[in-house]
Amino acid sequence: MTSDNTKKQETQNPPDLKHMLGQMLLIRRFEERAAQAYGLRKIGGFLHLYIGQEAVAVGSIAHLDLKRDYVYTAYRDHGHAIACGMDVKKLMAELYGKESGCSRGKGGSMHFFDREKHFMGGNGIVGAHIPLAAGTAMKIKFNKENGVVLCFFGDGAIHQGAFHETLNLAKIWNLPVVFICENNQYGMGTDFRRVSSVDDFSIMGQSYGIPGKQVNGMDVLEVYREVGEAVYRAKEERTPILLEIKTYRYKGHSMSDPAKYRTKEELEEYKNQDPILILKDHLLKEKKLTEDEFQKMDKKIKEQVRAAADFAEESPEPALESLYEDVLV
Amino acid sequence: MALITYREALRQALKEEMHRDKNVILLGEEVAQYNGAYKVSKGLLDEFGEERVIDTPITEEGFTGVAIGAAIAGMRPVVEWMTFNFSIQAMDQVFNNAAKMLYMSGGQVNIPIVFRGPNGPAEYLASQHSQALASVYAHFPGLKVVSPATPYDAKGLLKSAIRDDNPVVFMEAELMYAWEGDVPEEEYLIEIGKADLKKEGDDVSIITFGKPLKIVTEAAEILEKRGIHADILDLRSLRPLDEEAILKTVKKTNRAVIVDESWPVASMASYIGWFISHKAFDFLDAPVELVTSEDVPMPYNHTLELAAQPSVDKIVQAVQKVMYIGEA
Numbered sequence: 001m002t003s004d005n006t007k008k009q010e011t012q013n014p015p016d017l018k019h020m021l022g023q024m025l026l027i028r029r030f031e032e033r034a035a036q037a038y039g040l041r042k043i044g045g046f047l048h049l050y051i052g053q054e055a056v057a058v059g060s061i062a063h064l065d066l067k068r069d070y071v072y073t074a075y076r077d078h079g080h081a082i083a084c085g086m087d088v089k090k091l092m093a094e095l096y097g098k099e100s101g102c103s104r105g106k107g108g109s110m111h112f113f114d115r116e117k118h119f120m121g122g123n124g125i126v127g128a129h130i131p132l133a134a135g136t137a138m139k140i141k142f143n144k145e146n147g148v149v150l151c152f153f154g155d156g157a158i159h160q161g162a163f164h165e166t167l168n169l170a171k172i173w174n175l176p177v178v179f180i181c182e183n184n185q186y187g188m189g190t191d192f193r194r195v196s197s198v199d200d201f202s203i204m205g206q207s208y209g210i211p212g213k214q215v216n217g218m219d220v221l222e223v224y225r226e227v228g229e230a231v232y233r234a235k236e237e238r239t240p241i242l243l244e245i246k247t248y249r250y251k252g253h254s255m256s257d258p259a260k261y262r263t264k265e266e267l268e269e270y271k272n273q274d275p276i277l278i279l280k281d282h283l284l285k286e287k288k289l290t291e292d293e294f295q296k297m298d299k300k301i302k303e304q305v306r307a308a309a310d311f312a313e314e315s316p317e318p319a320l321e322s323l324y325e326d327v328l329v
Numbered sequence: 330m331a332l333i334t335y336r337e338a339l340r341q342a343l344k345e346e347m348h349r350d351k352n353v354i355l356l357g358e359e360v361a362q363y364n365g366a367y368k369v370s371k372g373l374l375d376e377f378g379e380e381r382v383i384d385t386p387i388t389e390e391g392f393t394g395v396a397i398g399a400a401i402a403g404m405r406p407v408v409e410w411m412t413f414n415f416s417i418q419a420m421d422q423v424f425n426n427a428a429k430m431l432y433m434s435g436g437q438v439n440i441p442i443v444f445r446g447p448n449g450p451a452e453y454l455a456s457q458h459s460q461a462l463a464s465v466y467a468h469f470p471g472l473k474v475v476s477p478a479t480p481y482d483a484k485g486l487l488k489s490a491i492r493d494d495n496p497v498v499f500m501e502a503e504l505m506y507a508w509e510g511d512v513p514e515e516e517y518l519i520e521i522g523k524a525d526l527k528k529e530g531d532d533v534s535i536i537t538f539g540k541p542l543k544i545v546t547e548a549a550e551i552l553e554k555r556g557i558h559a560d561i562l563d564l565r566s567l568r569p570l571d572e573e574a575i576l577k578t579v580k581k582t583n584r585a586v587i588v589d590e591s592w593p594v595a596s597m598a599s600y601i602g603w604f605i606s607h608k609a610f611d612f613l614d615a616p617v618e619l620v621t622s623e624d625v626p627m628p629y630n631h632t633l634e635l636a637a638q639p640s641v642d643k644i645v646q647a648v649q650k651v652m653y654i655g656e657a
Contacts, residue, residue, distance in 0.1 A: 070402070104435030113434035120401060120438065125425050131391050132426060135398020142354070142380065142404065162421075165391025172386070326436035327470050329494040 015224050017283055020062055022297055024054040024220065024276050027079045029298075029305045030088055034078070034095055034109075037309060038255050043095045047109050050079035052250035055275035056182050057083040059223030060150055060245075063231045068140075068147035070118040072133040075110035076249075077122045080152060084119040086112065092308040098315035105318045106326065127153060127160030130179070134166045134240075137175035141238065148234045149177040150227075156187025158201055167208040170240035178230045179205070179242045182217065184249045189261045205242035217247030218273045221282065330513055336506040338480035339369045339445075342487035343407065345516065347377055350405060353491055356383035356396055357409030357446075366411045367447065367506050393419035393444070397427050397496075400442040405491060410446035413462045413500065419444075420465075427496040428471030443490045445499035448476070449540055449590050450638055452504070456626035459634070461591040463539065466498045467567040468595075473521055474568040476500040478542035480510035482565055485519030493521060502540040524571035526578065530558030533648050534578040536601060537588040538564040541639050545588050548644035557648060567597055572604065579605050583614040584651040588639050593621040615651040620644050 031049045038047050050057070057079040061071060066084060073080040081091055086102060094101030095109055103113050103122075111122040120136065123129035133151030140147040157163055158181050170177055181201050185192055193199055202212035211233075215226040223245060230241040248270040252259040259267075283289035333341070347353045355370060355377075361384040364371040374382040385392040389410065396406040410416040416423070423444060430438045449461040467474045473495050477483040483501070490497035527542065528549055537545045542563050549559045560578045564571060579585050585605050589598035602617040623637045649655075 072398075102435070103433060103437070106435050107433040111433040113437050115434070115437040121430070121434065123426070125421060128394070128421055128425055131394025131422065132398035132401060135395035135400070136402040138395060138399045139402035139404050142399075162390055162394060165388040166395065168386060169388065169391050169395055173383075326432045326434075328473070329431065329439045 015062060015221070017279065018289065020058050020220055020224070021276065021279050021283065021289070022301065023058045023083055024279065025298060026088065026301050026304070027054045027057070027082045028276060029301050030082060030091070030308070031078055033305045033309055034092070035251075035255065037095070042313070043109070045108055046075065047095070047255045048076040048253065049249065049251040050076050052270060052274070053182060053184055053217065053247045054079055055220035055223050055279075056180070056217045056245050056247050057152070059220040060180060060227040062224055063228050064148070064150065066118045068145055070120055070133070070136050070147065070149045071152070072120050072129045072136070072149065073122065073152040074126065074129060074154060074157065075122070075124045076154070077110065077112050081112040081114070081119055081122070084114065084117050086114050086117060086119060088304060088308040089311040092312040093315050096312040096315070098312055099318040099322065100311070100315040104322065104326070127157035127162040129153070130157065130162050130166045131169070134170045134175050134177050137170065137177040138173060140176055141174065146235060147176065148231050150180060151177055152180045152182055154187065155181060155183040155185065155192040155201065157181075158204060159196065167205060167210055167240065167242070171208045171210055174238040175240055176234040176238055177240050178227065178234050179240060180227070181242070181244045182247055183244050184247050186249070186253065186261065188253045189257065191261065201244040202242060210240050210242050212242035212244065215243055215245045217245035218270070218275050218278060220275055220279050330511040332509050333480055333512050334506065335480045335483050335501070335508045335510070336367065336369055338484035338510075338512055339487055339501065340371065340373070341512070342484045342491070343370065343373060344376065346488055346491040347373070347381065352403065353405045353407065354381045354383060354399070355407045355409060356385055356392060358385055358387055358411045360384060360409050365409070367503065369506070370409065389415050389418035390422055394422040394426065396442060397422055397440055400440045401430070401438055405441050407443045407445060407491060410444060412446055412458065412503070413448035414458050414460060416444065416446070416462070423472070423496070423498070424469050428469045432471060439494050440496045441494045443487070443497045443499050445487070446501060447503045447506075448500040449502045450622070450627055450634070451502075452634070453629060453631060454627070455629040459627040461622065463500060463567060463589070464591045464596040467597055471496070472568060473497040473566070474500070475521055475566045476539035477565055478505070478539050478563055480508070480512050482519060482525065482563075484512055485517050486521065486565065489518045489521050497521065500539060505540055508543070519565070522566045522569040522571060524562050524564045524566070524574035526560060526574070527563045528559065528561040530560050530582070532558045532582055533584040533586060533651060534560045534562060534582045535586050535588060535644065535648065536562045536564065536575060536578070538567060538597070539590070541588045541590050544639060544641045545644060548641045548648070551641065551645055552648055557652065559648065572608075575601065575605065576609055579609045580612045583612050585613070586618045586620060586644065586647045586651055588620045588644055590622055590639055592624055593619060594624065596621060615653065618647040618651050620647050
């Protein structure tokens with residue numbers, strides 16, 4: 001990827017760093033609250049937390065115009081939904097299974113959707129949404145629109161047939177889609193190095209003629225820069241791109257996972273390069289933010305999340321009649 | 330009216346709908362340059378170009394999923410599976426994405442798509458290439474499933490399927506493509522979910538769908554000669570199922586035989602058998618009989634493969650059984 005592209009992208013779309021910091025913080029506080037509600041059994045089933053990975057969704061989605069661009073992701077989807085600008089009240093209500101939730105209480109944590117904001121889920125089968133993202137890119141190409149699709153998935157998905165079949169199709173049909181492998185290093189409890197023929201996933205596009213790059217996902221500025229280039233190329237050159245964004249989840253795979261497969265030292269090491277702290281420090285150093293401003297921002301976000309939890313709590317259960325609704329149009 | 334083949338009827342439906350709506354595209358293995366493995370799409374590449382008639386590599390999960398993704402964003406893809414046997418590779422996409430996304434999204438994301446191709450036993454193909462999967466697809470809420478048996482029904486139902494805002498699984502059959510039937514010159518649609526009484530009689534109801542309609546019709550002719558007059562109810566759609574039409578014929582004749590070329594366990598036939606027993610128990614003069622494929626994978630040997638499937642003779646026997654008529 002050339003530095004020319006970087007320049008073009010950054011001039012076209014200078015990053016609003018404070019906004020990105022606020023979004024990352026909102027994701028974190030939202031999920032902390034959700035984990036709390038899970039402990040109180042307000043939320044059931046699977047709850048896959050994104051804490052630690054916030055820079056990936058926020059830095060990537062910051063490039064999109066969601067009137068023409070689209071986002072697909074897997075079941076660890078809270079961060080992407082928030083980065084797409086979805087209302088946290090509706091998200092929390094969805095976790096609580098309420099009618100007022102973004103999916104009317106029928107999707108839950110793994111299936112957030114917002115058709116208007118082009119956030120197309122929230123898919124619970126590992127790798128199964130990857131072809132969908134390419135199909136939506138096919139529509140963009142067919143209608144000669146100037147859009148792009150970001151397709152997020154984890155390191156666990158990269159060995160699925162759906163991934164490999166889709167890469168081939170996206171290349172032969174020149175589809176404007178950026179495949180983003182969020183390598184948080186563990187597919188559930190399995191270290192990716194134990195189950196992968198390569199350690200560097202960015203090369204996995206090479207056999208399909210698709211360019212790839214590794215990106216540090218703990219640094220939102222790097223994510224922003226690299227995804228910007230990838231989005232630019234995908235649109236201008238009509239080519240799929242593969243990015244491996246290295247990241248880390250602080251919590252277990254889901255709420256029931258104590259994450260005994262890794263060391264405390266490893267976890268601490270990543271917490272020291274926390275994406276929120278990195279950006280905060282950067283802004284403090286550049287004198288674009290004061291500690292006081294940050295505290296105010298955090299307080300405001302905590303209130304927003306508390307209001308979301310109240311909204312979820314107070315929302316009514318869905319009517320039993322809704323059971324048979326939404327099966328067919 | 331014009332006498333045309335089932336294949337031609339499908340082609341006409343595709344052509345008319347592709348002219349009507351530019352969002353309708355056709356994709357699948359060999360559909361474009363090769364003109365279709367069974368020539369259903371013959372000439373469509375020349376007429377609509379490679380942007381709308383798209384050859385795919387042999388990646389059923391991949392291209393089925395890509396088509397679903399295009400449908401999510403507003404296109405109306407028709408996916409041709411070379412046969413339903415290969416659709417097994419794509420089932421995750423159909424069942425977990427196409428069938429469920431509307432529900433999971435609380436009604437936001439509908440999928441206007443058609444999955445079509447030949448289903449059911451053919452000849453000399455052995456077990457992986459010769460099987461009927463209607464029951465499997467019909468199992469899933471969120472899909473519509475149709476299985477037309479005549480050129481007239483095939484054309485009218487395919488046009489409706491393409492216009493439907495839901496995912497529609499459309500089942501044809503290799504052996505049916507050359508079958509002929511009358512089709513009107515003017516445009517028409519057939520509503521999905523409506524059965525069709527193909528023949529009227531008061532003595533027994535034979536309920537079927539898809540390719541077995543032919544042997545059911547032959548069996549009914551033999552039975553006529555023996556003085557037994559059958560209603561033949563062609564379901565045409567499995568989802569939604571025309572329950573009203575099923576009850577109407579059974580309440581009239583008080584006897585039912587269901588012919589389904591799928592395996593018997595957890596099949597459409599067994600479901601309909603339960604449905605009749607449940608909803609029309611007091612009208613029945615005999616237990617419902619099923620004629621299905623034998624509960625074995627399909628053998629290659631022709632004698633054995635014929636023995637594995639429903640036949641005219643098996644249908645006649647089943648009708649005589651529900652009428653308490655012994656072997657002649």
